[in-house]
Amino acid sequence: MTEITGTAFGYSDGDVDTNSSTATSLGTLIEKRYSRRETLRSGGTAAAAAFLGGGVLAACDNAADTDPAPIVASVNSTGATTAGRPVTLSGSATDNGALTSAWVQTAGPTVTLLGATTDSASFIAPAVAAATALTFQYTATDSTGKASSGTVTVTVSPAVIGFNAVAKNRNDIVTVPDGYTVxxxxxxxxxxxAGVSAYANNGTDxxxxxxxxxxxxxxxxxGLSATxxxxxxxxxxxxLVQNHENINQQYLHPAGxxxxxxxxxxxxxxxxxxxHGLSVTEYVQSANRAWSYVQGSTFNRRITPATPTVFNGPVRGTDFLKTAHSADGTTGRGTIxxxxNGVTPWATNLTCEENWAGYFRRSGDNAARTAKELTALGRYGVTSGTGSYGWSTVVPADSANTLFRRWDARATGASATTDFRNEPNQFGWIVEIDPYVANSVPRKRTALGRMGHEGCWPGLFVAGRKPAWYMGDDxxxxxxxxxxxxxxxxxxxxxxADRLAIGDKYLDAGTxxxxxxxxxxxxxxxxxVFGTAPLDGSNAAYPxxxxxxxxxxxxLAADAVGATPMDRPEWTAVNPANGEVYLTLTNNGNRVTGADTPTAAQRQTNAAxxxxxxxxxSTSRGNRNGHVVRLRETGDSTEALTFAWDIYLFGAGSDLNATNINLSGLTADNDFSSPDGLxxxxxxxxxxLIKPVLWLQTDDGAFTDQTNNQMLLGLPGTVNDGGTRTVTNTTAAGVASTQATRVGATPTAATLKRFLVGPVECEITGVDSTPDGRTLFVGIQHPGEGGTPAAPTSAWPASQSGTAPAGTRPRSAVVVITKNDGGVVGL
Known part of the structure; x- marks a missing residue:
């Protein structure tokens, strides 16, 4: 594909400079272009050609004036392309004096023509449901006002996956298909x-x-406007708002x-x-499509575990949230x-507090706890004797500083307001943040429940209908x-204008x-909902x-009503064309068959x-490779109380048994394990649009003997586009047990491909694009997580551009991925 440089496709928001005297040249889009001067020299008529991804299309039409010294314009091309790909229209004409030219669209779905008042115009092929003709007219006008024109037809077909699959690999770089740049x-x-020093990356920062x-x-x-x-x-x-989930502790200090x-x-x-926490960072694209961030932007912000927060919703002000820091149970500190994530149509960010329980120190205080408290603490895993990083052991220089003591959740004082026994209750929430207001206070939305929140993605918003958000508990x-x-x-x-107030309206009360x-x-x-058994005081397990x-x-409430236990529910995503909900189920080492005798920590298989x-x-048993389930609400309504479901994809190596394990028939070009980001x-x-693409990211340990973690691109169908299957599982003793399930349509090379492989020991997590789809943002998390300060196991991102110096420490980072021809990434 011919590379697009400069601002050939400009601002997709329609703010396009159409002054031909200053427009950026489109010459680099065209392998060979007729110039007006060359045409005059030759005395012949020139052609106006449509270039699709750099290819010249066949001729079809022309027109000419009858003046003795005529202006002659000619357009001689037709052709075909697919949605999301760039198209260049190129025209030329002869004349006797000053010449103006212009392109206009005359039929088909409306596109934004860039460079429309020059000989060359360009556009991105629009989304279509079936092959659709677009026609364009090129008109040249001479100094006497005489005009000549011709038309060109471009047929656009539905979007297809437009790259060759990336091979599995264990290289220390981000690998993408040919024709893409990282x-x-x-x-x-x-x-x-401003004024903060560059990162030394040696543990001294x-x-x-x-x-x-x-x-x-x-x-x-x-998005931000020019103002x-x-x-x-x-x-x-x-x-760009990004979560910061955890740390590679060893690399943050000189020697660990x-x-x-x-x-x-x-x-x-x-x-x-x-x-930990989040970052809000201003990103800009320069004239040559190069991306960078603005270090001193007034929008930049870090939200850390110390940032002041407020609680909203039904739990606000209750005894559950009262601590030595928040005696009235209305405020908190930070997020961890x-x-x-999730989003709202009023442009706020929802961040999800996931594995927060392990940060707390709590043991040895059972005598000071009620039976209900002990049940709740155990159900959420707040049982560590030290806390993940031992932060509660710090003796701060300022004795009034409780930012370390808060991680000690033992009941040691006379009441909850004299210690931090309730501090774990301040975490596990959905937190709403206004990214545009750097001093806004994040709000924890308690109506959405407390758990190991993984995602919080909205369903389709329909005027007059109650909106919904879908959440996995990881x-x-x-x-x-x-x-x-x-x-x-x-x-x-x-x-x-007041975005967080709109959050109050929709997120503080609901079911x-x-x-x-x-x-x-x-x-x-x-x-x-409280008030009817088993969700009342009559519940024996937890009143x-x-x-x-x-x-x-x-x-505990979900246990009581008999919810279906899933294989690590993680990200949720909603198809923007039909509202179907997708959920990644990363894996489960505690799944057993119907012929096994489960322990308290194990659950038998079920249809989903x-x-x-x-x-x-590995010799361990379970669902080590995970799968992706999807559901469609009855009536396509977010208010529905019932749904239909199937399993879109089963993770598996292509070498695994196709009858009972590799149920999706994955090949070497699309096999994967442990789906996570979605x-x-x-x-x-x-x-x-129409048939949206789905990006799927992995966080895997079962498949890393073959490849680093990866990102795939799919063109999924719809719920129940497959059929039923019966899986035969066996116990450790070899006893067979069958399980019926529902599977989606078998993916093909046209509907699922590997797009990216990450560096050593990383997780691929976090993905979004600019609104025009021509820039993709991808998160690369914890490369080299198994290394030491003296012997890092990855040097990424320094290794992305060549061999890094020995001992270079790895860093999590965001990459920008663009298609060299300027089209929509993936298509």
Whole structure:
């Protein structure tokens, strides 16, 4: 494909400079172009050609004036392309004096013609449901006003996956298909404020409250206008909001973490804490389509575990949230272990607190706890004797500083307001953030429940209908949830000035449901509402006292109503064309067959989680490769109480048994394991319209003997486009057990391909694009996570551009991926 340079496709928001005297040349788009001067020299008529991805198309039409010294314009091309690909129209003419020329579209779906008042015009082929003809007229006018014109027809077909599959590999770079370019933009430690030094990457750096955090996870693009206001359609300037889930602790310090005498140094712990949370970073595209971030932007922001937050919704002000820091239970500090995300049409960001429980120290205080407290703490895993990084052991220089003590959740004082026994209850929420207001206070939305939140993706918004958000709880044998607002959607709210107030309107009151997947391919949403057994004081396992009790202890409420245990429910994504909901189920090492005798930590297979097997070289049994389930709400309504479901894809190596393990018939070009990140193309470009593409990312340990983690692109069908299957699982003793399930249509080379392979020991997580789909943002998390400061196992991103110096420490980072011909990424 011929490379597009300059601003050939300019600003996709329609702000296009049409002054031909200053327009950027499109010559690099065309392998050979007729110039006006060359035509005059030759005395012949020239052709106007349509170039599709650099190829010249066949001739079809011409026209000429009858003047003795005529102007002659000729357009001699027709051709075909597919949605999302670039098209260049090139015209030329002879004349006796000054000449003007212009292109106009005369038929077909409307496109934005760039360079329309020059001999060459260009556009991106639009989304279509079937082969569709677009016609364009080229008109040249001489100095006397005489004009001549001709037309060209371009036939656009539906979008296809437009690249060759990337081979599995274990290289220390981000590998993408031929015809694409990878650029590293923001990395762990990059400064986000003027005057903050460049990152040394040797463990000596400090001030992470003003640097990019570690373990970048879910991300989302929020457009900015030239004047610095919200502009959803902007593809050249915007804010990238990214979660920072966790840390590679060993690389943050000169020789790794220390704890002399069992006490963590304050400086080390502060650095580790500040590396968590979120970043808001201004990104800009320059004239040559090169991307960079703006270090001193006033929009830049770090939200860390110390950032002030407020609680909204039914749990606000209850005893569950009262601590020595928040005696009235209305405020908190920060957010932690932020994994997947969600969005709102009023342009706020939803971040999800996932594996927060392990950060807390809590053991040895059972005598000071009630039976209900002990049940709740155990159900959420708040049982560590030290906490993940030992932050509670810090003895701060300022004795009034409780930012370390808060991680000690033991009941040691006279009441909850004298210690931090309730601090774990302040985490596990959906947090709403306004990315456009750098001093806005994040709001924790308690109506959406407390769990290991992985994603919170909205269903389709329809005026007059109550909107919904879909959420996975990322742990083995946990559940899928849906929150339905009490307030029907009013489209005008999408453009409200006070965005967090709109969040109050839709996110602070509603009904939380949990999913039950039935064996016949149907399902239902069970409400988690206080007042009717088993969600009341009569529940023997955990007597619920209020709706706030249910929302704080959502897992226990879901247990009580009989929700379906799933194989680690992670990201949710909603098809923007039909509203179908997709959920990644990463894996489950605690799944057993119907012939096994399960322990308390194991669950038998069910129709939506049907596999138990061994994937060599491991000898352990379970669903090690994961799968993707999808559902369609009855009536396509977010308010529905029932749905239909099937399994879109089963993760597996292509060498595994096709009858009972590789149920999707994956090949070497599309096999994968442990699906995690999930995202549909935006409906503002061809990748998210009619039949949207689905990006699928992996976080895998079972398949890393063959390849680093990866990202695939799919063109999925619809729920129930496959059929039923019966899987035969076996126990460890070899006893057979069958499980019926429902499978999606078998993917082909045209509907599922590997697009990207990441560097060594990374996870691929976080994906979004600009509204025009021509720039893709992808998160590369924890490369080299198994290394040491003295012997890193990856040097990425330094290795992306060549051999890195020995001992270079790896860094999580965001990459920008663009298609060299300027088209929509993936198509």
């Amino acid at each position: 650029t590293v933009v923001t990395r762990l430690g990059d400064p986000l404020a 400090t001030n992470f409250a003003q640097r990019i955090g570690d373990h970048g996870d879910a991300l989302y693009w929020y 610095g206001t919200r502009e959803d359609s902007s593809s050249v300037r915007g804010l 973490a220390t704890s002399p005498g069992g006490i963590r140094p304050e400086g080390e712990a502060q650095k580790e804490i500040d590396c 272990n932020n994994c997947a 742990a083995v044998n946990e559940y899928l949830y849906k929150f339905v607002s009490n307030t029907a959607w009013a489209a005008a709210d999408a453009n409200a 939380l449901y949990v999913a039950v997947f039935n064996a016949d391919g149907t399902g239902n949403w069970r409400p988690l 619920f006292a209020s709706q706030a009790d249910i929302l704080v202890n959502t897992r 989680n049907p596999r138990v097997y061994v994937d060599p070289p 995202w549909f193309g935006r409906p503002t470009n061809a990748s998210g």
